[in-house]
Amino acid sequence: MGGPLVHLDELERQYCKSSRKAVLLLLVCGALVPVCAVAFTGVGAADASLRDILGALRGALLRGGQLQNANEKIVLHLRLPRIALAILCGAGLSVSGAALQGITRNPMVSPFTVGISSAAAFGASLSIVYGLGPFGGTNADIVLSAFAWALLCAVLVYLASSRAGMTPESIILTGIAANYLFSACDSVVKFFASDYQLAAAVQWLFGSLNGAAWSQVLVVLLVSLPCLGGIYAFAQPLNALSGGGDEIAKTLGISPGRVRGAVGLLSVLLTAAIISFTGVIGFVGLAGPHIARLLIGGDHRFLLPFSAVTGALLVLAADTAGRAIFAPINIPVGIVVSLLGVPVLVHLILKRRGEVR
Amino acid sequence: MYLRVEALSCCYGSKGVLEDVSFGAERGSVVGLLGPNGAGKTTLLKCIGGMLRPRRGKVLLAGRDLALLPAKERAHLVGYVPQSAHGTMSARVVDIVMMGRLPHLRFSPGSRDRQIAFEAIERLQLTELAFREFDRLSGGERQRVLIARALAQQPELLLLDEPTSSLDMRHQLEAIRIVRGCAAKNNVTVVVSLHDLNLAAMLCDRLLLLRDARCFALGNCDEVLTAENIREVYGVDTEIRQAHGRRHVLLMRSDEPR
Numbered sequence: 233m234g235g236p237l238v239h240l241d242e243l244e245r246q247y248c249k250s251s252r253k254a255v256l257l258l259l260v261c262g263a264l265v266p267v268c269a270v271a272f273t274g275v276g277a278a279d280a281s282l283r284d285i286l287g288a289l290r291g292a293l294l295r296g297g298q299l300q301n302a303n304e305k306i307v308l309h310l311r312l313p314r315i316a317l318a319i320l321c322g323a324g325l326s327v328s329g330a331a332l333q334g335i336t337r338n339p340m341v342s343p344f345t346v347g348i349s350s351a352a353a354f355g356a357s358l359s360i361v362y363g364l365g366p367f368g369g370t371n372a373d374i375v376l377s378a379f380a381w382a383l384l385c386a387v388l389v390y391l392a393s394s395r396a397g398m399t400p401e402s403i404i405l406t407g408i409a410a411n412y413l414f415s416a417c418d419s420v421v422k423f424f425a426s427d428y429q430l431a432a433a434v435q436w437l438f439g440s441l442n443g444a445a446w447s448q449v450l451v452v453l454l455v456s457l458p459c460l461g462g463i464y465a466f467a468q469p470l471n472a473l474s475g476g477g478d479e480i481a482k483t484l485g486i487s488p489g490r491v492r493g494a495v496g497l498l499s500v501l502l503t504a505a506i507i508s509f510t511g512v513i514g515f516v517g518l519a520g521p522h523i524a525r526l527l528i529g530g531d532h533r534f535l536l537p538f539s540a541v542t543g544a545l546l547v548l549a550a551d552t553a554g555r556a557i558f559a560p561i562n563i564p565v566g567i568v569v570s571l572l573g574v575p576v577l578v579h580l581i582l583k584r585r586g587e588v589r
Numbered sequence: 590m591y592l593r594v595e596a597l598s599c600c601y602g603s604k605g606v607l608e609d610v611s612f613g614a615e616r617g618s619v620v621g622l623l624g625p626n627g628a629g630k631t632t633l634l635k636c637i638g639g640m641l642r643p644r645r646g647k648v649l650l651a652g653r654d655l656a657l658l659p660a661k662e663r664a665h666l667v668g669y670v671p672q673s674a675h676g677t678m679s680a681r682v683v684d685i686v687m688m689g690r691l692p693h694l695r696f697s698p699g700s701r702d703r704q705i706a707f708e709a710i711e712r713l714q715l716t717e718l719a720f721r722e723f724d725r726l727s728g729g730e731r732q733r734v735l736i737a738r739a740l741a742q743q744p745e746l747l748l749l750d751e752p753t754s755s756l757d758m759r760h761q762l763e764a765i766r767i768v769r770g771c772a773a774k775n776n777v778t779v780v781v782s783l784h785d786l787n788l789a790a791m792l793c794d795r796l797l798l799l800r801d802a803r804c805f806a807l808g809n810c811d812e813v814l815t816a817e818n819i820r821e822v823y824g825v826d827t828e829i830r831q832a833h834g835r836r837h838v839l840l841m842r843s844d845e846p847r
Contacts, residue, residue, distance in 0.1 A: 239716050243707040244700075246720060247683060337678055468691055475680030475723070476688055479671050480738070482640045484691045485664030530679035533697065 254534040257527065261541045265319060268545060272552040273311045280307050288312070314444040317452065318551045318565070319544040321441070321513060324456050324506045326520025326543020327536055328499040331463045333521055334470040334532060335492045336400040337477070342518035343503040346389050346403065346496075347410030348382040349512045352504060354418040355381030356511070357433045361425045371443075374436070375508045382504035385410050390497060398489035399478075403496065439513035439566025441551050448509050455505035460540070462498045466491060467532040475530060513566040516543050519573040526580045546573055591616035592746060592778050597646035599629075599636050606632045607643070608802045614780065614795065617772050621789040622782040623813070624799030625823055630782035631672070633799070634748045637780060638669045650746055664692035668744030670735045672751050673728065682726070682734050683719045686710055689741030709737040712767060728755035736764060740771065747771060749781040753788060761785075765792045786838040790814060798822055810836050 274280045280303050288307035291299040299305050328343045343349070358364060359377035366373070389406045396402035422433055469491045472481040478488040507513065520543030521535070528538045550569035555562050590613035599607040607629045614620045622630045635641040637648050639655055648655045655663055668689070686709055690702040698706070710719050713733045718726060723734060732755050739747060749768065753761040765788060771777040783789045789796060789810070796813040798806040800822045806813045814836045819827050826841040 239711055240704065240707050243683070243710065243716065243719055244703060247703060247707075250720065333678070339678060468696060471680070471684065472688055472691060474678045475685055476738075477671070477674050479635075479640055479669065480674065480688070480735075482660075483638055483664060483667060483669040484688065484742070485659075485661035486691075487660065525679055529681070531684055 254528050254531070254538075258534060258538050258541065261538070261545070265541060265544050265548070268548050269315050269319065272548055273307060273315055275552050275556045280311065309445075313446045313449050314441050314551070315548065316446075316449045317441050317444040317510070318547045320449065320452050320456055321506045321510050322516055322520065322543035322545070322547030323540035324452070324460070324502045324543070325513060325517040326524070326539040326546070327460055327463060328503045329517035329543075330521035330524065330532070330536055330539040331466075331470065331495050331499045334474040335495050336403055337474050338400060338404065339522065339525075340518075341404060342514070343499060344512070344514055344517060345411070346407030346500065347385050347414055348500055348503055349507060349514065350411050350414035350418060351385030352378040352382040352507050353433075353437055353512060354414045354421065355379070356436045356508075357418050357421040357425070360432045360436065361421050361429045379504050379508035381414070382508065383501070385414060386497065386500035386504065389500075390493065394489065394493060398492045403492065435564075436511045437566075438564035439507070439511040439569075440562070440564035441510060442562055442564075444509075452505055452509060456502055459498045459502035459505075463495060463502075464536055466495050467536055470495065470532040470536075471530075474532070511564075511566060513547065513569060515566075515570040515573050516546050519569075519577045520546055522577055523573075523580060546576075590614065591651055592620075592780070593649040594633075594637060595646050595649065597633065597636055597643050597648070599632050599641060599643045606802050607636065609646075610797075610799070610804050611646075612795075612797050612804070612807055614778050616778055617776040618794040619768065619772050619779040619781065619792055621793030621796045622780065622799065623784075623786065623789060623796055623822075624805070628799040628822075629802045630799060631750050632802075634669070634750050634780065634782060637746075638667050638748050639663055640669070661692060664742070666744055667746045667748065668739035668742040670732075670739045670747075670749040670752050672754065674723075674731065674735060678724075680723050681720055682715060682723055683710065685723050685734055686715075686737045686741050689738040689743075692742065705743065706737075706741045709740040712740065713737040714763070729757060729760060732756060733760065733764070736767070740767075743775075745777060747777050747779045749779065751782050751784060754784065761788060768792060786814060786819070790836045790838070814838060 270285060273285050274282065284303040284307050287300055288304040291304055292308050299308060325343060332343060333339055333341050355377040356374050359374040364373065364377065389410050392406040393402040422430055425433060469486045472484050472486050473488055473491060481488050521539045523542045524535055524539040528534050547565060547569060550572045551565040553572060554565050554568040557563065592614040594610065594612050597607060597610045598605065610633060612620065622633060624630055632641065636643045650666060687698055687706045690698050690706055694702055710716060713736055715733055715737060718730060723731065726734065732752060736752055753764050756764055768779055768781065769792060772779050793810065795809055797804060798813050798818060805822055806818050814829060816827050816829050819825065819838065826843065828839040828841060830837045830839060
């Protein structure tokens with residue numbers, strides 16, 4: 233008696249409730265990012281108080297860069313750019329991972345599956361060992377060289393996989409091939425490097441936020457924002473591709489090949505811009521989206537921004553832990569992020585398995 | 590004719606998988622595609638739906654060439670239910686069905702989109718499963734979700750690829766009732782591939798029997814479902830009975846006397 237109507241209302245109520253829950257989770261965790269940012273700014277070799285942090289911000293924004301003491305200078309010129317880069321780096325790599333997992337329909341994919349980390353490492357090694365570049369072998373050359381080779385790799389993978397039909401398999405396989413190719417090239421360069429150069433190249437591979445400066449933050453920000461916006465505009469096509477498959481996407485008026493090409497290139501550009509500055513910070517591109525997916529579900533309208541949040545928190549926490557535990561020695565964030573992220577990820581996977589049974 | 594398929598041919602590489610197939614369908618009628626494995630049923634459906642590009646021939650819907658329509662516009666007209674969906678990543682049943690509304694919305698589903706999707710869920714009796722993960726459902730449940738998704742799209746031409754293959758008998762009948770309802774009430778034209786000849790006789794107005802990528806027989810159920818046709822195409826012996834106003838195909842064992 234009147235059953236269907238009651239059911240329809242119930243469905244509507246539950247659906248809206250689950251959407252509200254997702255938005256709430258997103259907002260709460262999103263608010264954690266600035267809170268952690270401020271809290272973690274105080275941690276390090278020199279302890280900065282909340283007053284120093286606020287003073288540095290006030291000095292930079294209101295007093296035209298006039299700072300009152302050394303602590304404020306440390307905060308403004310060393311800590312804050314590092315925190316900002318950590319947030320951008322975590323958010324960018326994690327969103328890039330979520331997008332690439334979406335277009336390949338494969339939860340084991342990360343930005344580095346498609347070979348860009350090896351290519352960037354090769355570019356960095358080239359510059360470190362041979363000092364090539366328009367800036368005479370300085371840090372800017374390393375960044376530029378890493379970025380250029382990462383993009384070249386992306387174009388190679390794009391061309392090869394689009395010839396093979398732009399399927400998930402073709403992207404992953406050509407990506408893995410590119411990975412091996414550039415690893416080999418990188419090894420050749422390192423083989424002929426001196427001990428000192430080799431140490432610098434290996435150091436680059438660790439992935440670190442040491443020496444983060446506002447200029448770097450600005451460049452990464454300028455590349456990231458359009459990429460992030462562009463990827464988010466594809467949220468619904470990503471839903472269709474990852475949840476429905478190619479055939480269903482096609483009948484919805486979506487071209488799978490075109491979506492894969494566009495989202496893939498945006499993700500790779502995003503990743504390349506970040507890792508050229510930071511080196512290889514790998515695990516966050518896999519763990520960030522996974523943690524987000526386990527907590528908020530597979531709808532890319534929520535998954536993409538939530539991946540940004542989980543990635544940012546992960547890198548922030550890892551970098552801070554790396555600075556604090558053996559202070560004054562900084563352990564590179566690329567190492568800590570795996571040490572920190574693996575237990576979180578495994579815990580969530582096991583917990584979810586338990587719930588399903 | 591509302592749907593006209595004209596001399597459609599399709600190849601994978603050099604192998605022809607569909608050769609010179611033509612048929613038509615009145616608006617609101619159900620056409621069944623029959624034939625053994627590999628005869629070209631799925632290829633024909635995909636060519637009609639624009640998922641495969643035919644080598645020759647065209648598909649006209651209400652006089653308009655579907656291949657010339659923009660993809661988004663075609664998505665308003667043609668819905669497709671694949672045999673199965675594979676490799677999906679964590680998506681709930683409700684999300685999959687809501688996907689059917691994608692051609693009609695900009696970014697987020699509005700209240701009308703939600704209502705249409707929920708009605709489709711209700712119609713396929715999926716209410717209890719609505720918030721379960723799609724990839725944890727049984728094959729039959731998934732098939733019903735895929736049908737609900739296509740209904741939520743509100744197409745004028747509905748293509749179904751063996752929609753009953755994983756369903757139990759009750760849900761087979763239910764699916765047939767729903768598809769017939771779409772055709773009769775909402776004036777949706779349906780092309781459906783089927784293996785079960787008895788279900789085909791129950792569901793379809795006209796049948797197209799394919800053999801080796803070509804049209805072997807085309808007509809109403811009485812014309813197509815004959816023991817000779819079935820022996821010729823499927824290579825099995827059957828006995829045809831008439832009851833309840835439709836044909837019934839009884840399968841014979843090869844050693845049974847006829």
